[in-house]
Amino acid sequence: MAEELADPEVVDRPRPGAGTARGRVGANGHRSNGAGRPSNGAGPAPRAASTRVLVLNASYEPINVCTVRRAAVLVLKARAEMLEKGDGALHSERLDLDRPCVIRLVRYVRIPRDVHRRKITRKAVLARDAYTCQYCGREAAGLTVDHVIPRSKGGRSVWENIVASCAPCNRKKGNRLPREAAMHPANSPRAPGPTVFIRIAAPRVPHAWEPYLLAA
Ligand SMILES: [Zn+2]
Numbered sequence: 001m002a003e004e005l006a007d008p009e010v011v012d013r014p015r016p017g018a019g020t021a022r023g024r025v026g027a028n029g030h031r032s033n034g035a036g037r038p039s040n041g042a043g044p045a046p047r048a049a050s051t052r053v054l055v056l057n058a059s060y061e062p063i064n065v066c067t068v069r070r071a072a073v074l075v076l077k078a079r080a081e082m083l084e085k086g087d088g089a090l091h092s093e094r095l096d097l098d099r100p101c102v103i104r105l106v107r108y109v110r111i112p113r114d115v116h117r118r119k120i121t122r123k124a125v126l127a128r129d130a131y132t133c134q135y136c137g138r139e140a141a142g143l144t145v146d147h148v149i150p151r152s153k154g155g156r157s158v159w160e161n162i163v164a165s166c167a168p169c170n171r172k173k174g175n176r177l178p179r180e181a182a183m184h185p186a187n188s189p190r191a192p193g194p195t196v197f198i199r200i201a202a203p204r205v206p207h208a209w210e211p212y213l214l215a216a
Contacts, residue, residue: 052202053100054209056083058108062212063194065201071100080105084208101208111194118197120159127200128192129164134185135173140166148185150175159191 053071055064072090074080075097084102091097118124125145132139135146146165149155152175163185165173173181195213199205205213 054102054198054202054206054212055080056102056104056212057111058105060104060212061194062198062209063109063111065198068100071103072097074105075100075103078106083212086206086208101206102212120157120162123200124192124196125159125162126164127196128159129187129189132164132186133166133169134163134187134189135165135169135183137186138166142167144170146170146173148178148189150177153177160189163187163189 051068052065053068054062055066055071057063068086068090071080075082076095080103082098082100082102083104084100086099086101088099089096090099122145126143130139131143133143143164144167145162146169147155147157148161148163151157155161169183173183176183178184198209198213202209
């Protein structure tokens with residue numbers, strides 16, 4: 001389970017009702033043959049807004065985003081508690097469940113450090129740096145990413161060496177070292193925590209998530 005939750009790929013999979021044939025929903029030992037799935041709203045529920053659930057570790061640290069269905073399974077199996085409810089409810093033949101919005105794992109899951117060393121993308125670098133050029137502090141449109149130590153001088157493509165930079169700063173710095181150009185990043189770059197990835201996975205973060213993300 002830990003691995004599944006920690007898998008970054010779990011984050012972005014808005015497929016309500018997918019995988020219902022596995023029959024794993026049955027709470028309390030009911031055999032369910034997959035028929036006990038929470039119906040994700042046959043009605044016109046505002047699905048897009050609420051298909052994702054924020055998952056907190058037992059320590060309240062946000063660790064991931066999962067589907068409503070996955071969250072419902074965790075709650076029904078008493079592996080997670082529901083901290084925030086969304087609108088509406090999930091129905092199956094046997095039970096009704098409030099629609100989860102934020103859940104917290106009952107048991108602490110150790111997240112290997114490496115999990116958060118996810119692959120670098122421009123999007124993630126910009127989100128980590130709050131969409132602000134690390135050299136001049138401008139919140140520019142069309143930010144680029146810059147190797148602090150240029151690749152031509154042995155700089156690697158790692159979190160610690162890549163920052164958000166506006167195009168003019170990037171050009172100005174060119175192939176020089178920070179001290180040669182007298183341009184130093186405002187924050188020393190490092191691998192971002194899970195919150196950055198959660199924000200990327202859910203571009204419109206539901207209000208109910210905010211307090212939990214702020215605390216992180
Ligand atoms: Zn700049």
